[in-house]
Amino acid sequence: MNTEFEELYQQIILDHSKRPRNFGTLDDPAAVHVEGDNPSCGDEIQLHVKFGAEGEVEDIKFTGVGCAISQASASLMTLKLKGKSRPEAEQMLQAFTDLVTKDQQEGPRMLGDLRLLGGVRRFPQRVKCAMLAWRAFEQSITESPGIENVSTE
Numbered sequence: 001m002n003t004e005f006e007e008l009y010q011q012i013i014l015d016h017s018k019r020p021r022n023f024g025t026l027d028d029p030a031a032v033h034v035e036g037d038n039p040s041c042g043d044e045i046q047l048h049v050k051f052g053a054e055g056e057v058e059d060i061k062f063t064g065v066g067c068a069i070s071q072a073s074a075s076l077m078t079l080k081l082k083g084k085s086r087p088e089a090e091q092m093l094q095a096f097t098d099l100v101t102k103d104q105q106e107g108p109r110m111l112g113d114l115r116l117l118g119g120v121r122r123f124p125q126r127v128k129c130a131m132l133a134w135r136a137f138e139q140s141i142t143e144s145p146g147i148e149n150v151s152t153e
């Protein structure tokens with residue numbers, strides 16, 4: 001990790017943990033609410049996702065408390081996922097999971113600033129922090145109405 005990267009990492013992570021984007025709740029009754037926690041670090045997240053008719057991420061917000069990595073990862077995640085189609089969102093989820101768990105140089109370009117979190121793969125405890133919001137999102141997909149079920153309503 002060179003100095004320039006470290007500075008950028010600090011800047012982005014601290015910025016997002018101090019001023020998280022999409023912080024709040026969704027009142028829409030159709031929104032899926034998921035809670036997650038990471039007891040080993042004390043991180044908690046409540047994720048709210050409104051899926052569109054085609055399964056796309058129409059809106060997404062979160063609240064939570066915890067370390068800078070967990071909150072910054074959640075903040076960056078909501079920015080990246082908002083407006084994405086279901087396949088794009090699932091691709092992003094897989095790409096981020098690979099980034100923090102597999103040994104590779106850097107993630108795909110589509111991850112943007114999230115690639116800064118790649119360094120956590122060397123610290124198993126931090127991987128849980130970085131993945132907390134993403135596991136919640138994964139759960140929200142399984143709890144979403146589902147594209148194939150729409151016609152049965």
Ligand code: ZN
Nearest residue numbers: 041043067129
């Ligand atoms: Zn943490």
